[in-house]
Amino acid sequence: MNRIVSGIVWVTLYLVIIMVPLFLMLIPPVPTGRSFLLEFSVALGFVGLTQIAVQFILISRFKAFSAPYGIDIILHFHRQIALVAIGLILLHPILIIVDTPSRIKLLNPLGGNWASKSAWISTFCLVGLAVTSLFRKELRLNYEWWRLIHIILGVGAVVFAQIHVTMAGLYTNTLWKHAVWAVPAVFLVALILFMRVLRPALFPGNTWKVAEVRPEEGDCVTLVLEPDGHAGMSFLPGQFAWITLGERRFTMQENPFSMMSSANRPQRLEFGIKEVGDFTGSLRDVAPGTRARIDGPHGAFSIDRYPAVGYVFIAGGIGITPMLSFLNTMADRRDPRPIALFYADKSLDAMPYQEELEKLGDQLDLELTLVPENPPEDWEGESGMIDWDMLERHVPKELIQRELFICGPPPMISALHGTLKEMGVHEEHIHLELFDLV
Ligand SMILES: Cc1cc2nc3c(=O)[nH]c(=O)nc-3n(C[C@H](O)[C@H](O)[C@H](O)COP(=O)(O)OP(=O)(O)OC[C@H]3O[C@@H](n4cnc5c(N)ncnc54)[C@H](O)[C@@H]3O)c2cc1C
Structure with missing residues (x-):
């Protein structure tokens, strides 16, 4: 299945899943005599909560889910969709207050019943998730602490949202409706705790x-x-x-x-x-x-997923590592296909594995172009930033139209991605790897 078709299938499946609560809301008995705005706000809350719950599956690292795109792409999707979900969930109380201004008293975290208190705690967890993720570096949270906080707040958000749904009771007014919400919530919390905390400790594998x-x-x-x-x-x-x-x-x-x-x-x-x-x-x-x-x-960043008559590899700094895996594998397989590798960094001294690359050049049809940003005085090769003109100087035009793999710092990746698209290289042929998941 090509990437566009499979993308449409996955997005449709996702939309259907997050819409399920709306269909459930329509099954009688349903509350009557309530304004459209109030019903709409409840619908947004349900959809947002379902989106948060689906996040647990996305980050569980199940290979069956991540294989089509790679866990890195899934994690980027997880980040974007989390913000949408949090936005929808925050709209839920705002619209309730717009509908009935006297309900503003629900905003007092110490007042109200447990339905509103649990909504407060869940919202606090969600906002905490967004702030610690968007500003992790500014908050100087080290990665390990951030991950622990992320799991605790994520679980807290779902558990307290579930308590809120159960206690509010409007659309969970029969036993089976309670079960429809509670069972998946318990399952997903158990899943994430098992996959990300218990399993690595209890069943470490090989x-x-x-x-x-x-x-x-x-x-x-x-x-x-x-x-x-x-x-x-x-x-x-x-x-x-x-x-x-x-x-x-x-x-x-x-x-x-x-x-x-x-x-x-x-x-x-x-x-x-x-x-x-x-x-x-x-x-x-x-x-x-x-x-x-x-x-x-x-991960999905692999030449084996995209067979081609030749490849262009562009590496910035330590982004050379997956390219070395491509080249080492191709050398072991005695692969005759032509490869152009552009390897850029601040200076030549900052670029490891140059000797290995030269040796690989003896075994492969490899044109290696080192691109130091600050070259030594007697340097006659390329230097500065990799751009379209530089690519064209080394690669036949039709090869640029083949599969391109880019791995390096985010500014380099986005600049090159933009240039390649402007020059008409089709998105399907550009493969990116970011060494930054958060
Ligand atoms: C898919 C992928 C492949 C990578 N491949 C390489 C590679 O081949 N060679 C290489 O040198 N680096 C690679 N990295 C980057 C490497 O993971 C980080 O540099 C390293 O984890 C930093 O850890 P630290 O504790 O030394 O530094 P820290 O100061 O703790 O972290 C520096 C930054 O690295 C990132 N990071 C730290 N820990 C993790 C973690 N557990 N998961 C995700 N990101 C984290 C965070 O953005 C953090 O701000 C890769 C990253 C990803 C996402």
């Missing part, structure tokens, strides 16, 4: 051990993992995995990294990691033999 940690140019290290008593992990070139190091069973620390090694070698995973913070900055001290856990493979 374990791995650190075989090697190698320092590289440009404040990077190569982390090599080998299976501990199993056959390894099959993956597509370019995919990524969440890595946890150490013995602790309950930990919120797991960081995503793209495999850099060949997909033909599932029993030796190599990761190229830039030292940017707590976890990545501590890797040099990790001893060989340290236990590792892997949640993967994830």
